[in-house]
Amino acid sequence: MTYFNDVLLGVIEGITEFLPISSTGHLLLAEHWLGARSDTYNIVIQAGAILAVTLIYWRRIVELLTNWRDPDNRDYLAKLTVAFLITAVLGLIVKKLGFELPTTIQPIAWALVIGGFWMIAAERFAENQPDRSVILWRVAIAVGLAQIVAGVFPGTSRSAATIFAAMLLGTSNRGAATEFAFLVGIPTMYAASGYELLKQATSGGGAHAENWTSMGIAFAVSTVTAFIAVKWLLGFIQTHRFTAFAIYRILFGGLLLGLSAMGLLG
Incomplete structure (x- = not known):
């Protein structure tokens, strides 16, 4: 794998990990053309995207942890x-x-494709609800379940599943729903990455044979790209709906189905 490929994969991971368009579909397509990557490589570049979101929300995280005696913060943390x-x-x-x-x-x-149509319908439903930023207990439970659904059904998109679970069950404000979904995603993705790295290490996954320069490049590019992408997304949703992402999902999914039908993708 050339270093250019590492840069390209880092960009794809950084853009797609937290935007509601599914990183899995994009990375599978990239692997088809650029070659498969090791599990360790996948974990490392995903960690770059997680780090970016942690940096974006670090003030909010510090506020929640240091002011946990505040009833609102304590409730949010719970x-x-x-x-x-x-x-x-x-x-x-x-x-x-x-x-x-x-x-x-x-x-x-x-x-x-199905997720794209679901996003359009869910957005319209949420739009008719009162603008509410509060995180209800049913929202917290639904977001936890939505992360599992996204993990079991790749292409669903973890961010899309969690954001819309929050919006449909009471947190109709897009900004508040997105913040909660992303804050839940930070420890979840760190834990998942740590679990996978530990499994690789204990099973003799061959981390010593990895090209750490390649992974370092992809990690750095993923971090920077994810930081820019998420910052842009948080500004975009202040005045725009998620419809553009839904349309993109439908078109991209349709393209993949077409390429698969023609035998160009496995």
Whole structure:
């Protein structure tokens, strides 16, 4: 793999990880053309995107942790914790059951298309609700469950699933729903990455054989790109709906299905 490919994969990961368009579909397509990557490589570049979001929200995280005696902060932290624990416990159960993610294009392409239409319908429903920024307990539970759904059905998009779960169940304000979804995603993705790295290390996954220069380049590019993408998204949703992302998902998913039907993608 050339360093240009590392830059390209870092850009794809950084843009797609937190935008509601599914990183899985884009990265599978990239792998088809650029070659498959190791599990360690996948984890490292994803960690770059997680780091970017952590940097964006670091003031909010510090405020929540240092002012936990404030009733509002304590309540918010409790809901974040519950959402994370739901994902963590169910995620471990799914792992123990031996669930394996699909590596073919078709199921992911269908998830992109169906998810796009679902996003349009969900946005219209949420738009008719009162503008509410509060995070209800049912929202916290739903976000935790939505992360599992996104993990089990690649192409769903973790960010799309969690944001719209929040919007449909009471947090109709896009900014508030997105913040909660992303804050839950930070410990969830760190934990998942740590779990996978530990599994690689204990099973002799061959981390010593990795090209750490390539991974370092992809990690750095992913971090910078994700930082820019998420900053842009947080500004965009202040005045725009998610419809543009839904349309993109439908078009991209349709393209993947077409390429698959022609035998150009496996």
